[in-house]
Amino acid sequence: MTTTTERTLVNYTVSDGIAIIELTNAPANTYSYEMMSQLDNAILQARFDENVHVLVLRGAGEKFFCAGADISMLNSVTPTYKYYFCLHANETLTRLEQTPKLVIAALNGHTVGGGLEIALACDIRIARRNAGKVGLPEINLGVLPGTGGTQRLARALPKNKAIEYMTEGKLMSFEDAQELGLINYIYESENFWEQVMQYAKQFCPPNRASRTVGRIKRAVQSGAEVALADGLALERELQQLCFQSEDAKEGIAAYNEKRKGNFSGR
Known part of the structure; x- marks a missing residue:
């Protein structure tokens, strides 16, 4: 063989x-x-x-x-x-x-x-x-x-x-x-x-919330090809995923504490 x-x-x-x-x-x-x-x-x-x-x-x-x-x-x-x-x-x-x-x-x-x-x-x-x-x-x-x-x-x-x-x-x-x-x-x-x-x-942790970077991309790449109302619906769903992430908690906390965010990509 x-x-x-x-x-x-x-x-x-x-x-x-x-x-x-x-x-x-x-x-x-x-x-x-x-x-x-x-x-x-x-x-x-x-x-x-x-x-x-x-x-x-x-x-x-x-x-x-x-x-x-x-x-x-x-x-x-x-x-x-x-x-x-x-x-x-x-x-x-x-x-x-x-x-x-x-x-x-x-x-x-x-x-x-x-x-x-x-x-x-x-x-x-x-x-x-x-x-x-x-x-x-x-x-x-x-x-x-x-x-x-x-x-x-x-x-x-x-x-x-x-x-x-x-x-x-x-x-x-x-x-x-x-x-x-x-x-x-x-x-x-x-x-x-x-x-x-x-x-x-610069788009990798700890510099950026990398999953949010990916969701921005998805919102643009997919949303640009559908009606505005559908694109806004997609944006809301992706935003909700961001709100549930550890990086959103860290980013909001860092802003309030006047420090640079230390993102994990989660």
């Missing part, structure tokens, strides 16, 4: 309450169904780990965060396979987007096609200065951005700008993307990763 060893395409480690999820498929960290399956597993692992408060996604190396789907793979499979591949990728990114823990994309290099679609499913995007381009150029392949790009970009930008960038296949610098609001922060190349981790740690 022979066994095969699955190639590692997603590295998963935990450091100081932060789950680090690294896409690793040289040279451009392109993804296949196998990589998406490993990413899906990493997301679930981070969800269930009560010692994980923040997720950080990054690409291996310095040139690419992710260049999207593996085009040579798409060229060799059937239309039916492609459909289920896109369906699973959509499900994986929705799971990432709905995970009640803050997700930060560390854009260390080019973030194009499906790579930008992954980044758009994250909550905060931090880029390395002068390190690459972002965009959804799938039009050049005769296809549309099919891993959530048409939907998430149109929610991140005015519709006319989203259509412009996708139909023209435009790529833009990180700096231009920040001006449009697609990127939150740009850090200098020197000590980029250390700065990203320092940023992420």
Whole structure:
């Protein structure tokens, strides 16, 4: 009997309450169904780990965060396979987007096609200065951005700008993307990763009530997609969970005692 060893395409480690999820498929960290399956597993692992408060996604190396789907793979499979591949990728990114823990994309290099679609499913995007381009150029392949790009970009930008960038296949610098609001922060190349981790740690105990951070995310990500009355109902339910938490008791007590809160994530 022979066994095969699955190639590692997603590295998963935990450091100081932060789950680090690294896409690793040289040279451009392109993804296949196998990589998406490993990413899906990493997301679930981070969800269930009560010692994980923040997720950080990054690409291996310095040139690419992710260049999207593996085009040579798409060229060799059937239309039916492609459909289920896109369906699973959509499900994986929705799971990432709905995970009640803050997700930060560390854009260390080019973030194009499906790579930008992954980044758009994250909550905060931090880029390395002068390190690459972002965009959804799938039009050049005769296809549309099919891993959530048409939907998430149109929610991140005015519709006319989203259509412009996708139909023209435009790529833009990180700096231009920040001006449009697609990127939150740009850090200098020197000590980029250390700065990203320092940023992420501020959302972990004892600095922040990390479950409340996750509930704010859930309120926004889920509430923005429903009617206002339904969003307000969701907000009230999440607020009640916050009121019942140890961190709310600590935060209110710290405010009244004029001291800094010492949060536990519970």
